[in-house]
Amino acid sequence: MxxxxxxxxxxxxxxxxxxxxxxxxxxxxxxYRARSVYKLIELNDKEKLIRPGMCVVDLGAAPGSWTQVVREKLAGKDGEVRGTIIAMDILPMDPIDGVTFLQGDFREQEVADKLTEIIGDKQVDLVLSDMAPNLSGIAAADAARSLLLNELALEFCLEHLKDNGVFVTKVFQGSGFSQYVETLKKHFKTVLTRKPEASRDTSAEVYMVAKHIKKR
Structure with a gap:
């Protein structure tokens, strides 16, 4: 054929x-802007991730469905955001009221520095990462690209996350997966693997929920 x-x-x-x-x-x-929203909703229902007053960073945010949920959970009765929401993605994203959005490639130092500048002297309560590379169909190459994003997100957490903060990241099972999980366990007291119902059965993706950074 x-x-x-x-x-x-x-x-x-x-x-x-x-x-x-x-x-x-x-x-x-x-x-909601994407079906992936129900992955975060389920994770939040189980883990109680998002509370008013938090500083939340959403990496790989576009088109913005996860950010929509974060905003809903941080909103007071008057609809105003109680806390700080910072979203970033390599792709553009339609604005969401009360959210600071940075467009750029997280792998580039200039973009990472800009994100640090936006955060300022705040400590982050929750880092969400739904980042994924553009897939080539070549398993080894795709796994390497994905793992790089996971490693960069972890480095970001170790720099900006509160000691009792939480890191949620999408990871693809395959080459490097078990080693990455072990790295998370080295830095966090609790590391959980979750497969939300909205994750398709055919997908190798799982979500790691890492809580409470060990002494740095």
Missing amino acids: PVATKKLRSNRAWIERHINDPFVKRSRQEG
């Missing part, structure tokens, strides 16, 4: 699955 025909059939299958996805339908009904 020609490659183009295979790709066309694959695209059609993805579109059909996407249209019929109950989380896609629900996200549209409830006004």
Whole structure:
């Protein structure tokens, strides 16, 4: 079968699955920007991650569904944000009231420095990372790119997260996964692996929830 025909059939299958996805339908009904929102909602329901007054950094935020949830959880009765929300992504993101957004590549030092500048002298309560590289289809290369983002997010946490803060990051099971988990355990007192219902069964992704940094 020609490659183009295979790709066309694959695209059609993805579109059909996407249209019929109950989380896609629900996200549209409830006004969220992406189905991935239900991954964070489930994680938050189980782990009680987000509370008013927090400083939250959302890495890999676009299109902004996770940031929408953070804003909802930090909002007071008057609708105003009680706390600080900083979101960043390499892609543009439509504004969300009360959220500071930085567009840039987290792998670039200039962008990381700008994020540090925005945070200022605040200590961060919660770091969320739903970052993922553009996938090439070459497993080893994709795993390496993904792992680099995980490692950079961890470095960011060790610099900015409060001692009792929480780090939530998407990790793809495969090459380097077990080593990364061991690194998390070296730096955090509690490390949990979670697979939210909204994560597709065919996906190798899991979410690591790391709590309470050990003595630095």
